[in-house]
Amino acid sequence: MAQATHVQPDAAATAAPWQPRIVAFLCYWCSYTGADNAGTARLKYPPNVDIVRVMCSGRIDPALVTEAFARGADGVMVCGCHIGDCHYISGNHKTMARMPLLRRTLAGLGLEDGRFVHEWVSAAEGEKFAKLVRQVVEQVRALGPLDWPGRLRERGVGHGMDLERWREHA
């Protein structure tokens, strides 16, 4: 079996160094407004975050997180209103229970702790959001590329795959 490589082929071939790609799911009422707040205050944070706005952190199906990783995210952030502040009263109570359970599950699947971040960010906490992004980007950068699609390809997962390599090296 070929050894897992931490270098993405395209990235290795070109001069452009690998950059962490992080998907952030933010709730509309607090965390997205908090991110907006960081922007209007012109706070600097790295551009490695792809923000997905959802109406409530309670809407963030754990499958969105697993799918983000499966499609190549190096890290995923989930942010919502602080407990007690949910616009929908109890949406984030579900998040509060789901995310630690998801974290334990992801750990069982071999994801390092730093790749999945769950934090409360209020509409006023632009500074906290910017700081959080800086911190997450740095810790994911230190962990290196996750490249889950590459790992799946390497194991021949997916229809029409080529098992030739396994036959030779298994």
Add this chain to the structure above:
Amino acid sequence: MTTNGKLKIGMYWAASCGGCDISLLEIGPHLLELIAAADVVFWPCAADFKYKDVAAYPDGFIDVCFFNGGVRNSEQEQVARLLRAKSKTLAAYGACACDGGIPALANLRTVDEIFASSYLDNPSIDNPGRVLPQTTFATELGDLEIPRFYPHVLRLADVVEVDYQLPGCPPQADRVWEALQAVVAGALPARNSAVKVACTDKSVCDECLREKRLEKIAAFKRPHLAIPEAGWCLLEQGFVCNGAATRSGCGAKCPSVNLPCRGCYGATGDVADQGAAFIGALGSLLEAETEDRARELIDQVVDPVGTFYRFTLASSDLKGRR
């Protein structure tokens, strides 16, 4: 080779336990009706057919072939491809062929770890020479070969085009008979490997007769350590019952005898990742007003990956351990 105009059916076992083969017998007296309408042309578990017999069939000779088990090694892959060519209709039969099943939990371990556990380190193993199986062995009569062990357990659909999926561990006899009747009557739905047959799109809760009292989970319990209250939703009582995230069709057999649903029919309807769906469901059912309390409860869940993805790791988004 039979040419009596009867249907020709086949069944094969790959990475599976043999339970699926038994489940086909569970249709009981209906077997006689089946045999009246169809000839078995390949069924290693029950009849002495060789691979070379199958290879000698013309392409598309087998009308319906039920393939149970996932694909773990090169022999299974080879037979899957052979049966695909020789079958008009190829159905993934049972949880392992559909979603990887229990064997796919091995995707949480590397080949080296599996071999070390199977051949070297288990307390019951006596292997002082630390011998591991070799795939080829030279003899005077030529090289002998055994199948190669793949690094990942795959679903049947990962290897070949599949026409239908019949989930379940094993598929429940009444549903199997319904599917077989459709085969015999030529009334199969349009081919689509994404559509599962012999089941419904709803969840096990939909068929479960236990009462839902809308109470939240105050503590998690394990089925061998506590006796559930009769008639009350197992999940609300704190038993990790996968019913909410599991496709129905089984008739909620396990919950009806006080056993939490293990999730063998896989994800419901359009859901791709059964484990993530169950985490979503479970997270909304905890009796927790603070984060600390939620964590305290969550820490009581034993083996989240093995529990939430018990039968569907090969179908999940991440498909295995990194």
